[in-house]
Amino acid sequence: MMSQWIKKLPLKPIYLAILLLELYYVVFSRQLPAFLLFLVSFLFLLWQYPLKKVAKVFFILLFAALFFGIKVYQSEKSYRTEPERLENVILLPDTIKINGDLLSFTATANGRSYQAFYTLKSEKEKNSFEKLYQTQQLQVSASIEEATPQRNFSGFDYRAYLKTQGINRVLRIEKILKQKSTSAGTPRGILREWRRLAIIQCTHFPAPMRHYMTGLLFGYLDKSFDEMTDLYTDLGIIHLFALSGMHVSFFVGLFRKMCLRLGVSREHVLFVQVPFSFVYGGLAGFSVSVTRSLIQQVLSQCGLKKMDNLAVTVMISFVLMPSFLLTTGGVLSFGFAFVLALLDFSHLPQKRAKWVSLIAIPLGMLPIMLFYFASYQPLSILLTVGLSFLFESLLLPLLTLAFFLSPLIHLSAFNGLFQLLDKFLATLSHLAGKPFVFGTPSIFVLVALLLLLGFLYDYHRRKWLCGSLVLAVLGFLFITKHPVANEVTMIDIGQGDSIFIRDSSGKTLLIDVGGKVSFSQKEAWQEGSTDSNADRTLIPYLKSRGVSKIDQLLLTHTDTDHMGDMEVVAKHFAIGEVLVSQGSLTNNSFVNRLKAMNVHVRSVLAGEELPIMNSSLQVLYPLSQGDGKNNDSLVLYGNLLGTRFLFTGDLEKEGEEVLLEHYPQLAVDVLKVGHHGSKGSSSMSFLETIKPKLTLISAGQNNRYHHPHQETLERLEKVNSQFLRTDQHGAIRFIGWQTWHLETVR
Structure with missing residues (x-):
């Protein structure tokens, strides 16, 4: 029946699916490359096929465009009509994540979904949520806000990501006034409770065995697995934890074998496989990769193979999960499936074909992998081959057995096997070195x-x-x-500073790295794992630009929001030398951290020059040894592509006065404002003397210091200096060959 339906299509299913995919990106992304690619494909269709077939395809595409357009309209309408506050929400139990004293979960109210965050008030309350598996109705005091949009070029867009999950707003819960269990309501809701109960059962196993169990069986990894997530990412094998074909094949195959052993005929197995697939999909969180694999498994039993199977899966996915190709996981899952279906190793022995496919698939996916991750670990090919065999033949059966026996006996003794695996991979990662950074293709x-x-x-x-x-x-x-362009980029790292400079020859200079300032001491139960600012902002941007080495890292002074993440940066990039002021070397803690980084450190004073862009940046300040604090900030000045830049670190009014005493004729086109726009910097006399045409301000959104200060902004307006702020505009970049082109993220 399925094959008969396929024969009625005006085109081969895979050709029709490709046209639908191109149309999908035209409607959802509204980008010129997508439109051009679709136009070329349709013109080719007109050239190759009879008009009658083209007409049928046109009506299919017209219907699809209408369907996609309605989805986009509904999403945008929903986004515009969100309420300002909520009082009652439903907590979905399998979305609960606890990191220290921070609780996050997906909440629903009035048919809408929200990403909720709540700071736990006591250890008792934390323990209560850790054991919670039933759907909850919460009465809350909470505010609703928009999620953070994209902050850096090629950076992660949290707002867009949430929209692909059907979530338009973030719910900040100040207080939970009332809480009670409520009915799950639907089969999907019941599966959520079962999944949460299974995850709780896994927590009785020691680490890292429990992480492998929750990850490989239920597609759930919490923040405590971050260190190993970084390791698997560096080795290029994090996809082994994304539930997909390997896992689905194992469980569906096991289920089919059990049915056949129980006497169910092959013809009837398919009828029980469909409800089993729904149950397993729910227990795995209905991720895109799992849903795709389950659909393909059912279609395979209906006689559809290779490209026909994938094409029909794509068409079904448009209906079941319209946002499936707007997520990284969705693109990678279907991309890997396409390459696997495309490759034909029928002329090879079965075992050899499997190994060759495991090598060919990562190579075929290289452009897409680079688009999302900017780097590639060649060792990942061999590791994928070896670990796929290990996971499928040993770890999945062992973890499945351990989980089902856990109510009777805990097979925790096998934890040593997983510890050994982690140690082996850590050693291998150390020997293999850093992944090769290619950059993010346009x-x-x-x-x-x-x-x-x-x-x-x-x-x-x-x-x-x-x-x-x-x-x-x-x-x-x-x-x-190696982008053949010069650039000066103020990276949006939140509250702090980081400026990246590179010339067309590839020489790099990084001024400051940012860092997270801690304001309060927490009890043990409140401590959780956190990512550094650099991990989320600076490092992804540098990798997207193909950077693997920083020739010169200049740290203006010793404040944490300027140099706090220097060890994290050194972990990811080779550093030629670190430049600091002489006063910074009087800070023993800072010096010890520099020594631990094992990099060449050089102190600089006023008068020294840093060559770049066939010109140089001159060190104007400090003039003598200071204390490494704000008014001892290194100040750089230079004419780059005909534009005079001044970078002032956290220099305040007193330092500005000393600077002007020695450089009374200082003229500036672009000023990096001192101390994030605080009112103690950028004095009126300083601004009137240098007369900047454009001022750049690096400050975190809604920061506790209220930077930039309104008084500073008024001063800039008085001297007719336009200003751009990272908290409002995101990253700010000057890019060009002979002249600058200015661009911002938003």
Whole structure:
């Protein structure tokens, strides 16, 4: 029946699915490359096929465009009509995550979903939520706010991510006034409670065994697994924890074998496989990759193989989960499935074909992997092969057995096996070194790379053409790794400073790295794992620009919001030398941290020059040894591509006065304002003397210091200086070859 339906389609299912995918991105992304690609494909369709077939395809595409358009309209309408406050919400139990004293979960109210955050008030309350598995109705005192949008170029967009999950707002709960259990209501709700109960059962096992159990069986990883998540990411094998084909094949295959052993005929197994797939999908959180694999498994039993199977899966997914290709996980899941369906190893022995496919798939996915992660670990190919075999043949069966026997006996003795695996991978990561950073390809380069790899697949037997295509692929990768443009970028790292400068030859200078300032001591139960600011902002941006080495890291002074994340940065990038003021070296704690980094450190004073962009940045200040604090900040000045830049660290009024005494004719086009725009910096006399045309302000959104101060902004207006702020505009970048082009994230 399914094959008969396929024959009635005007095109091969995979061709129709590709057209629908291109149309999908036209409607949802509204980007020019998507429109151009769709237009070229449709014109090719007109050229290759009879008008009658094209007309049928046109009506299918028209219906799809209407469907996609309605989804976009509904999403945007829902986003615009969110209430300002909520008093009663439903807590979905399998979304509970606890990190120290921070509780997060998905809440629903009036048919809408919210990402909720709540600071736990006591250890008793924390223990209560840790054991909670029933759906809860909460009466709360809470505010609703928009999620943080994209902050940096090629950076993570939390607001857009939540929208793909059907969530438009963040719920900040100040107080839980009343709490009671309520009915799950739907089969999906019941599965949520079962999944939460299973996750709680897994917590009785010791780490790291419990992390492997929750991750591989139920697709759940909490913040306590962050350290190993970083390790698996560096090794390029974090996808092994994304529940997908391997896991689904194991569990569905096990279920089918049990049914056949119980005497169920092969014809009837399919009928019980569908409800089993729904139950397993719910226990795995209905992630895109799991849903895709389950659909493919059912279609496979209906006789659909390879590309026909994938194409129909894509069409079904448009209906079941319209946002499935707006997430990283969705793109990677379907991308891997496409490459696997595309590759034909039928001429090879079955075992050899499996190993070759495990090697070929990561290579075929390289452009998409780079688009999302900017780096690639060549060792990941071998590790994927080895660990896939280990996971499928040993770990999944062992963890499944341990989980089902846990009510009777805890097989915790096997934890040593997982500890040994973690130690082995940590040692391997140390020996392998850092992943190779390629950079993030632009949309145009990504499309070009995908097309080139497609032609390479089609014409790999033609040696001269194959060689030309390989050279073209390498050329695009080289351009991504080494952008032939100069740039000065103020990175949005929140409350702090970090400015990246690179010239067209590839020389790099990083001024400050930011850092998180801690204001209060917490009790043991309140402590949780946290990411550094650099991990979320600075490091992804540098990797997206293909940076693997920082030639010079200049730390203006010893405040944490300027140098706090220097060890984190050193972990990810090779550093040529660290430049500091002489006064900074009087801070023993700072000096000890520099020594632990094991990098070359050099102190600089006024008069020294740092060559870059066929010009140089001159150190104007400090003039003598200071104390490493705000008014001892290193100040840089230089004419870069005809624009005079002044970078002032946290220099305050007293330091500005000393600076002007020695440079009374200082003229500036672009000023990096001192001390994040505090009223103690950027004095009127200083601004009137240097007369900046544009001022850059680095400050965190809704920061506790209320930076930039209104008084400072009024001074800038009085001297007719335009200003850009990271808290409002995100990252700010000057980029160009001979002249600058100014751009902001938002």
